[in-house]
Amino acid sequence: MGKSVPKQEDMYEAVIEVIRKRDGSATRQEIDEGVAEYMELSDEQVNQLHDDKGTRTRLSYNLAWSRTYLKAFGMLDNSKRGVWLLTPKGHECATVDKKEIVNHFRSTQRKKRVAKKRPHLTNNIQSEALEGWRDELMEAVLELSPSGFEKLCQYILRESGLIEVEVIGRSGDGGIDGKGNMQLSGLLKFQCFFQCKRYRGSVTPKEIRDFRGAMAGRSDKGLFITTGVFTKAAREEANRDGAPLIDLINGDMLLDKMQELELGLKQNLVYEVNKDWFRQFK
Known part of the structure; x- marks a missing residue:
């Protein structure tokens, strides 16, 4: 059996260092990939699924x-668009005391429970890890037929600014599922091919090479979209020197984009009863 994935408290220092090396801010994807590289994690550790339900x-x-x-703990802050920023406290930190951070968090949550009289810790945590809609949204995407997923990707690309987006997927076309055009300032137009892979597994370097080969002589812009993940070797192949760049969108990035565009999601207001308000009527 291979090595297990590091616990959350064992990655504090890596998170801080990865963001620091990016001049103090980084996206969630940059942090995830940077930590894997910083801690020299294996493909097995990077691609291990959290559970057997989602991706x-x-x-x-x-x-x-x-x-x-x-x-x-006051060392990080983040925007609604998922960009994480080192605070002054984070910048000034020379060493990370993981025990102190864990104790501070637990103490804060205990105080909140007492103040709000809520019995469960999870009711008071605002964490990405508890965003249940992500698993539900991914399940909805995975339930689509292959052609349905291609149409979804087509719609997302249109919403993201591509024009003349077509689904052209057919057998024998080397995995090319569609094409579209990127227009620069309304003047220059660049054609882009895309491939959509709807599954829970990992995309390998071979699939990147096959896709690039299918693009040869037709376009040097490629986009590979999957609900799964890309192995480290696949990411390296996509960015290999001397070869056309293949941009990659994994499952987490796909959900981020759908959230940004509010596709397949609707916001619900959550109300909390204020019992003190009723005292004026007693």
Whole structure:
């Protein structure tokens, strides 16, 4: 049996260092990939699923908690668009005391429970790790037929600014599922091919090479979209020197984009009863 994925408290230092090396801010994807490289994690550790229901990896799940604890401790902050920022406290930190961070978080949650009279810790935590809609949304995507997933990707690309997006997937076309055009300032137009892979597994370097080969002589812009994950070797192949760049969108990034565009999601207001308000009528 291979090595287990590091616990959330064992990745605090790595998270801080990865963001620091990116001049103090980084996206969730940059943090996840950076931590894997910083800690020299194996493909097996990086791609291990959190559970057998969704496509979220255990590493991604644990790192979500790492960021939550560091934010509660005042070392990180984040925007609604998922960009994480080192606070002055985070910048000034020379060493990370994981025990102190964990104790601070637990103490804060206990105080909140007492103040709000809520019995469960999870009711008071604002963490990416508890975003249940992500698993539900991914399940809805995975339930689509292959052609349905291609149409969804087509719609997302249109919403993201591509024009003349077509689904052209057919057998014998080397995995090319569609094409579209990116227009620069309304003047220059670049054609882009895309491939959509709807499954729970990992995309390998071979699939990247096959896709690039199918693009040869037709376009040097490629986009590979999957509900799964890309192995480290696949990411390296996509960015190999001397070869056309293949941009990658994994399952987490796909959900982020759907959230940003509010596709397949609707916001619900959650009300909490204020019992003190009723005292005026007694």
